[in-house]
Amino acid sequence: MKCFLSRLALFCLLCIPCTAFAQDIRTEQVHFAAGASGTTIRDQIVGYESVSYIVGAEAGQKMTVALAPSNLATYFNVYAPGSGPGGQAIANSGMTGAGVPDLNRFEAALPASGNYTISVYMMRAAARRGERSDFTLDIAITGATGEVVQGDYADGLAGGPDFYAVKTSGSGLNLRAEPSAGAALVTLLANGTNLRNLGCRMAEGRRWCRVATLADPGYEGWAAGEFLIEGSGDASASALPLSNADMPSAADQACLQAVTAETGNPDVVLLSSSYSEAGTEVIVGVGPQQARWQCIAYSDGSTTRPMSLTDEGAL
Template structure:
């Protein structure tokens, strides 16, 4: 009998479960705001098992108590990166108080608590209703110094928001808890800078910073996945506006300016129907052109197809627009001669 008991103990402590699970459900444990524990109720049948995941930091204390009338239902506790099939930290069948364990955690990360039924009862397809209380106590540091495999400090430079719903933005909070104030929201797919994660309230929280602006705060880590640096922001070419005024006693003006690549400038001048508009563009590069638009926005002339000089009669009263633009890869200086007769 002693040999059999020792053999069973060896199986348990090396992570080989006494039962062979058919269904293995995983349930994350979350604490209510300000709470240090959670109570969950469930049931297992036969070879089924339930795995509860709970985040904690090294040095904190964990307290687990399983209450059930079924005398062959127990739980195992596994460390970060481990689970059924691996070596367990403890098995509740062999704790000083049956199905109750309190201990100090050796590492930061996500722990697993597996509730299962012994094989002798599982093969009879018995059912066990139970209640399990999981608590984490003890002071946590500001940022966990753990490895990325546990989802804590380190990892990617950027996160991508992944809530699974474009209509469900991710809350940014002032601190690592659902009890902290919401200070912003990020939409599905948003890229955030990673500033380190920690365990609080039974789950992983990550400090993040927006890639635009100075918004910084905490988000629930389960809604993040590894992202890449945002693409460099391409600034839109500037388009300037300038009203054209003729000197007293004249009917024209010479306008000189310099345009950066992709830049444009709108020269606006009023005229009456039946007057003639003249325009001439002089530049050292073929990448400079101009368009003329009527007061209602119609394209009147395009220099790329007709040359850099224009003279034509207007048919509308109002403000006409002559737009000079640069399609070259270098800055270019020009002179635009424009007149109304």
């Protein structure tokens, strides 16, 4: 009996997720391509490394997560909004049960709106030996969202400021007709523009907020929530949306939209545009480092598939 208990204790110790001992926890924000309900991630961890993938979803939607690792000591935990590694998980992919029909597969209706964390790690014994795991992680969010509620805000879709201000690394923020990186462009909002918050929701793995400008001319549409900070209701302090003269041309807008859809990142800025009869070459900067992407736009409104001009294609 004592031998059995000793072996049981050893087994339990070996099965402790390495997240409790992790020396290197990397965090990645997950965004889906425009119009997509999921994505596939290819990544790796070594030893005590773990990765926390953050994805936005709404209460009642269904989340499906499937992990295919090269090292069978690799698992993942799912954490509800407001929790993460070190806190209580709503599912552990190493133990079948509610929400986990098979090892390394999670399927469940979500209990709350907000950002969920999927933490991929290796068991302590494998981590201690410095083993490596190459894996693919499939994440999908399906099911319709509810009606947008007036007064529903960006931080977790509950509570928060009545007004926002634009803050991006580029020249402005795209205001779109729908909560999607592929939706039509309404206008480009300059940094510092004060906006009224009309309600937020999750789509394509990220938070989108329906906003309206305070100064004339008035614009209303959807903006990516990660580029909004608390603002004020003082219209005189608002930076006006960029003028029509500053607005990108139809070719520029087509490529800005194509790059946004390709990268899943709405933080894009027009760097240069060169017209020719063969097509307009547009260079777009993406993300805080304004990683350069190239796109060719044609007179019929079509574009080539955007191509990264950097070694890493950084977003």
